[in-house]
Amino acid sequence: MATHALEDALNIIELLRKKYYMGVSELSKELKLNKNKVFRIIATLELKGIVELDKEIGKYKLGMNLIKLEHAYIKSLDFLGLAKPVIKNLRKKIDETVYIATAHKKDVIYIYEEPARKSVIVNSRLALRYRADKTAAGKVLKRAKKEVGFIIEKLSNEEILEIATIVRDEFYHPVAAVSVVAPSHRVDLDKEETIKDSLISSAEEITELLAPAFSLD
Incomplete structure (x- = not known):
């Protein structure tokens, strides 16, 4: 009985991943x-x-503890340990908030953050899940499955600007996105170009760190 209950619970979680919001009646009908x-x-x-x-719509959605569990798992991945020093240096160079994000189905999750050291900052995205097509990080992760190189995506509105590129592993498969998020008013055209160049340099550096070291000895 316990095994069936666990399986049913996992099926509910999986449905909420796909549908985002569902009521008890909908879940009951879908799962029979x-x-x-x-x-x-x-x-x-x-x-x-x-x-x-x-409470506004009377339906259930995934809770923060599940996202925190995902965050804890992803945080343990080797690439994050290698990437952190590079991300910290990038933040020091441009003095804006830098994230590492990874894809999960149609979403993107921000798994690491180096916040800007300024009085005006944007709300943290750390451990939060967004629709991939609503973020530059998500868009670049989707594009990287079909395109090669360290491509750039940008999304902006009157308040927030996000610029992102891709991190690739030693086989050049996309593994994560690196993005800069800043108040739009703080990024002019010159600074935008600096951010893009710095993002690509940092992504290339992380990829080199992920490549296995070979010795001829």
Whole structure:
């Protein structure tokens, strides 16, 4: 019985990943489960912070604790340890907030942050999930599956500017995005070009660090 309950709970989480918001009745119909059973599972997941109720629409969505678990897992990956010093140097050079982000299905999750040391900063994206097509980091990750090189994506509005490029592994497969997020008013054309050049240089440096070292000895 416990195995079936766990499987049902994982199916609920997977559905919420795909649909973003679902009610108990919708989950019950989709999974072909009794409503009372779905409600009991949801109540347990909610207690643990894995899902949460959006009171405005009366439907459930994934909770912050699940995203934190994803963040903890991704944080343990080798590339992040190698990338951190490079990201810190990039932040010092441009003095704006720098992120590392990774893709998950149709979303992007910001897994590491080096914040700007300025009085006016944008809201942190650390450990948050966004639709990939709504961020420069997400767009560059999608493009990198089909295109080669250290490509650049930019998204901006009156308040926020994000510029991103791709990090590739030793086989040049895309593994993450590096992005700079700043208030739009603080980035003129000259600074934008500096950010783009610095992003690409940093991404190339991380890729070189990921490449295995060969010795002829």
